[in-house]
Amino acid sequence: MTLTARSLRLQRGGRTLLDGIDLALAPGELLCLLGPNGAGKSSLIRCLDGIWKPGGGTVEVDGHPLSRLPREALARAIAYVPQQGGETLGLSVAEMVTLGRAAHRHRESAAERRAIVRSVLARFGLEPFALRPFDALSGGERQRVLIARAVAQDARYMLLDEPTSALDLRHQIDALRQVRELVDASGIGALMAIHDLGAAARFADRIALMSEGRLVAVGDWRAVLTPDRLREVFGVAAHVGEIEGIPYILPAEVR
């Protein structure tokens, strides 16, 4: 049982965005996807969620080709947290989170659905926002709603595209903890693109490092985020270490 990309290739506008990606996300695992701007992280996430059709290779979810899964089965398999919310037609925060339950609507009563939405809103501290229009929230508040919607979706895998980029320090840690706890408690597999290397090292089980459409290294953060590799991929000389068990990556100089 995995969400698996095999020999994935993607071309857009005459450019190769993904070039032979092999990656498997297991249940109960938090895998962080790192890499410079334009490395292909969002493109990979879009292919894994079926939003973009790869030009070559396959994506399988628990042994089934993604391209053949009916829409509702796909929504029960994979939840996606986009970088931005898109057009919401004036939906409230509670309505946005309720959208996460769309694929379950034939299997639960309206009362059950409301109870789930209420508990997810509470979990993310979003009760005070429940009736406010999503479009009228700040960028960080919107990001918390999009994570909450994905949690409400109760899928087996979750793909998060820079879910903490607009969050303040406390809400960053809070959101990463929530994802970590979800992975540990519910056994979902989560793949998260993120730019904060230290947070990735701290919360992830494995790191996948991308550069120019390719996977450069996959594994434990200590093996992947070495000073040599950070220099090679990001062009930055960095100190890497741990303080009281918390990893840090301290950029020293641009090379």
Ligand SMILES: Nc1ncnc2c1ncn2[C@@H]1O[C@H](COP(=O)(O)OP(=O)(O)OP(=O)(O)O)[C@@H](O)[C@H]1O
């Ligand atoms: N629709 C598109 N058509 C053509 N090229 C695209 C398209 N979307 C993205 N790209 C290009 O594909 C490359 C990979 O983009 P992608 O968004 O996957 O990178 P990323 O690693 O997520 O970057 P970032 O860290 O900046 O979010 C970039 O060079 C980008 O300009």
